[in-house]
Amino acid sequence: MPPKADINKAGWEQSEFPILCETCLGANPFVRMSKQEFGRSCGTCARPFTVFRWNPGSGARYKATVICQTCAKVKNVCQTCLLDLEYGLPTQVRDTALAVQSEAPTSDINREYYAQNMESKMGDGTTSMMQVGSRASSAGKEMLKQLARTNPYYKRNRPHICSFFVKGECKRGDECPYRHEKPVENELSHQNIQDRYHGRNDPVARKIMATHADTQGLKPPEDQSITSIFLSSLPASATEATVRTHVVNSLPQVPSSQLKSVVHVTKSRCAFINFKDRFSAERAAEAWANGLDIDGERIIVKWGRSRNTNATKATGASSSTSVAVPMAVDT
Incomplete structure (x- = not known):
């Protein structure tokens, strides 16, 4: 002493x-x-x-x-x-x-x-x-x-x-x-x-x-506008609130303010996790490289995929317009 x-x-x-x-x-x-x-x-x-x-x-x-x-x-x-x-x-x-x-x-x-x-x-x-x-x-x-x-x-x-x-x-x-x-x-x-x-x-x-994320099939897409992660095989009991809670709790390295929205599709038992920037989305993909556990079940994680909205051509808008709306997942 x-x-x-x-x-x-x-x-x-x-x-x-x-x-x-x-x-x-x-x-x-x-x-x-x-x-x-x-x-x-x-x-x-x-x-x-x-x-x-x-x-x-x-x-x-x-x-x-x-x-x-x-x-x-x-x-x-x-x-x-x-x-x-x-x-x-x-x-x-x-x-x-x-x-x-x-x-x-x-x-x-x-x-x-x-x-x-x-x-x-x-x-x-x-x-x-x-x-x-x-x-x-x-x-x-x-x-x-x-x-x-x-x-x-x-x-x-x-x-x-x-x-x-x-x-x-x-x-x-x-x-x-x-x-x-x-x-x-x-x-x-x-x-x-x-x-x-x-x-x-x-x-x-x-x-x-x-x-490690690359080896698990979560290599970031080349399109930098994609900032969404796709979750599939969600539990039947999952809701938008429970999915959001699990996402926030499993990403302590990403501020909750960087989470833009959570779109839960009950019928398909899937959800889109939309982030405000690409950096946060990549950190989420790395953290969920081995999947995400929700209510005791392992959830499949994939990158979202953007689509070109050619439908605007009929309304007189430019056909080159695109949006980063995740409609499918990379296989």
């Missing part, structure tokens, strides 16, 4: 061993770590914590913890790579599949206070915000099982690219501990620790979910 004279250290973390995934820990069973109390501030809550540094194996770069254990426990992630400890996936993928809404504040003023409250709750045995297995849908669990990385991916521990080699000035040759490769400039090159932890605007997560 810190001395009373230094009240600022009351919320600082002291730990004996880090919370790590198998990949970051490395294949070497005899890992030697250095420990530095209050070595740096947490990358999410900004509180000082105990920093661990180690080499995960031969030819790998030295790694270190970047967030405190409280933040790692709240999200159930590794202190170094910030990936989920159970599935090895980014938090945005996991939270989207399990329909988890992050309640953590993102402002600098409130995040330290939130971390302290979560630490006291978990210390009292209160349920963590990530213990949502009983509430998760079967479609979301199935999605995570398909995407989960079951084996360690030690390639992630490779050394960084040599900046001198990029400039053509490295003279160490084969003795250089860094990689002599040209960096690839794409969206994956720009990642933010806050976005990765809170599961928002994560380019790695977007790539994983978009690829």
Whole structure:
């Protein structure tokens, strides 16, 4: 317990061993770590914590913890790579599949206070915000099982690219501990620790979910005017209100204000979910790649399809006019 004279250290973390995934820990069973109390501030809550540094194996770069254990426990992630400890996936993928809404504040003023409250709750045995297995849908669990990385991916521990080699000035040759490769400039090159932890605007997560949606037959159509998702095989008890409720609850990453309308066809037991923009529709398709559970039944999800309204030709209107009214589904 810190001395009373230094009240600022009351919320600082002291730990004996880090919370790590198998990949970051490395294949070497005899890992030697250095420990530095209050070595740096947490990358999410900004509180000082105990920093661990180690080499995960031969030819790998030295790694270190970047967030405190409280933040790692709240999200159930590794202190170094910030990936989920159970599935090895980014938090945005996991939270989207399990329909988890992050309640953590993102402002600098409130995040330290939130971390302290979560630490006291978990210390009292209160349920963590990530213990949502009983509430998760079967479609979301199935999605995570398909995407989960079951084996360690030690390639992630490779050394960084040599900046001198990029400039053509490295003279160490084969003795250089860094990689002599040209960096690839794409969206994956720009990642933010806050976005990765809170599961928002994560380019790695977007790539994983978009690829999975393509394999499940939900590749976005080329027509950018299509912003509708088609749901079929709805339960006989489904109504427009129940469908809307399930849609909103299963899309915590998409604001409810982006939902334009829900058109429920009772006779055909289907519904059209219309969004205000293409971005929201694509996020919905990715979240429902394995289907959508409504009243215990798995609902088939497809993209809507627009049609050209040639009927206006008879009324003297232009025949090239088109509307983005979903009348059928892509097969």
